[in-house]
Amino acid sequence: MNKNDLSIFEEIESSVRSYVRGFPTVFTKAKGYQMWDEAGKEYIDFFSGAGALNYGHNDPKMKQxxxxxxxxDGVTHSLDMATSAKRDFLKKFNDVILKPRNLNYKVMFPGPTGTNTVESALKLARKVTGRTDVISFTNGFHGMTIGSLSVTGNASKRAGAGxxxxxxxxxxxxxxxxxxxxTLDYxxxxxxxxGSGVDxxxxxxxxxxxxxxxxxxxxxxxxxxxxxxxxxxxILLIIDDVQAGVGRTGPFFSFEPAGIEPDIICLSKSIGGYGMPLALTLFKPELDIWNPGEHNGTFRGNNPAFITATExxxxxxxKSFEESINAKSEKITKFLQSIVDKYPELEGNVRGRGFMQGIECGVDGLASKVAEESFNRGLIMETSGVNDQVFKLFPPLIIDDAGLEKGFKIIEESVKSLISAEELVAN
Structure with a gap:
């Protein structure tokens, strides 16, 4: 078989596959902020599993x-039975995350994905209040199941509900x-x-x-x-911290700098630590009116994920971990602003905060070209926005300065080459 042969995926796998189209190679190994394909080519990972790998690939302590x-022979599957792995996780989450922030929440384990925690949050809010409607916001994304899609803004994703x-x-x-x-006055x-028609x-x-x-x-x-x-x-406030949480914007919870305590918090992606499927729904104790088994899921007791999540x-x-995130976040912001300033042809604007930043390109299709060219040069990065108008930097939080600089260099080389190519075509 030829190395990096994608024919079996094209022949057998559904056309719904997406990331393999943007990153057309066969990956075989990953460590820290790097990945390697079947031919041995090395890539800097500025994607981090769409935010599921905040601690990088194959963290040695979690792996051990x-x-x-x-x-x-530790228990792997246990639904919501009590296990030592779950007990250890709950205790450490309470001791390390909740108590130091003076937060008091009940912890619920829905199914193991982001959309599972959102679905449980919506259901609980309606159950507690006895009301039906939920207010969501333009350009929001909360998952691909029906309830989550109903509060998602993207028209093409909503259309998939049928x-x-x-x-x-x-x-x-x-x-x-x-x-x-x-917009809040509105x-x-x-x-x-x-008389507004909004209940x-x-x-x-x-x-x-x-x-x-x-x-x-x-x-x-x-x-x-x-x-x-x-x-x-x-009205109950639900913060969806599936992607922005677990340090992605700096603090563990993305809302901490705003000084609020949401009624319900949705966590998934990097809460598992190692890329293991896990989701939590946190809510204030007075909202815990569930009947036993009223919301459940076969894989809510993912014990291997409890092990890596605890570690x-x-x-x-x-405290130096969060401080390092903030210091490196400033480097990311500074780099992106320098790109916007040096290459006005991008018609760019810096977006986001923390390790969740990118450049919105005013030139149609340019952000996707930057991501594609960066991949060709050895960097994995995706786009976002309703028109894929933003190329976004999502490095692992554990990346060192050398890794950041390598990634920055590839992005700038990609931007420069594309702009030069555009100028040649124009001339």
């Missing part, structure tokens, strides 16, 4: 803990209209006027930084006012 657990998506109201996200308009006007919803759901929607970062004062509006009208929390026992 997982191997030891498997070799000792049925009307009801009982949701979409409101403008921060700066959706322009920089001057306070939202609150609907809530306070009985008081069960909940509002939002991402503090919209990953798939174009790396749109809400201002902290905007997030804080959303929280205040929710309290004023007895991953050790990073957060040392």
């Amino acid at each position: 803990k997982l191997i030891e657990y498997l070799m000792s 049925i009307p998506l009801n009982h949701t109201v979409t409101m403008p996200y921060d700066n959706f209209v322009n920089d001057e308009m306070d 939202l609150e006007r609907f809530l306070e006027d009985n 008081t919803p069960a909940a509002m759901i939002l991402e503090t930084v919209q990953g798939e929607g174009g790396i749109n970062a809400a201002r902290f004062d905007w997030i804080k006012r959303v929280d205040e509006i929710c309290k004023k009208y007895s 991953s929390l050790s990073y957060w026992e040392d």
Whole structure:
């Protein structure tokens, strides 16, 4: 068989496959912030499993803990039965994450994916309030199952549902209209006027930084006012931290700098630590009105994920870890701004915060070309936004300065080559 032969995927696998189209090679090995394909080519990973690999590939301590657990015949599948692996995770999550932040939440294990935690959050909000509707925001993305799609903004993804998506109201996200308009004035006007046609919803759901929607970062004062509006009208606030959480924007929870305590928090992706499937739904104790088994899932007791997740929390026992994220985040911002300034042909704007940043390109199709050229040169990076207008940097949080610089160099070389090619065509 030829190395990097993709024919079996084209022959057998469904046309729904997507990432293999953007990264057309056969990967065989991964470590830290690097991946290698079948031919031995090395890639810098600025993708991190779409945010599921915040601690990089094959973290040695997590790997060792997982191997030891498997070799000792540790329980793999247990639904929601009590196991030592789950107990250890709950204790460490409470001790390392919740208590130091003075947060008091019940922890629910839905199915192991991001859309599972969102579905459980929506269901709980409706059960607690007795109301039907949920307010979501423009360009939001919350998952691909029916409930999650109903609060997702992307038209093409919504169309995939095949049925009307009801009982949701979409409101403008921060700066959706322009920089001057306070979109929350608009939202609150609907809530306070009985003639608006908008009933008081069960909940509002939002991402503090919209990953798939174009790396749109809400201002902290905007997030804080959303929280205040929710309290004023007895609406539950759901923060979807599936992608923006677990350090991706700096702090463990992306909403921490806004000084709020959401009613419900959705976590998945990197909460498993090692890329293992795991999801949590956190909610304030007074909301815990579930009947036993009222929401469940066969794979909610993923014990190998508890093992790696528990070990991953050790990073957060040392304050220097978060400090290193913030320091490297500044390097990312500085680099992206330099690209925008040096190459005005991009018509670029820097978006996002933390390790969740990118450049929105005003030239149609250019962001996708940058990502493609970067891949050809040995860097894995994807695009986001309704028109794929943003190329986004999602390196693992553990990447060192040398790794960042290597990635920066490839991106700049890619931008420069594309702009030079465009100028040649124009001439």
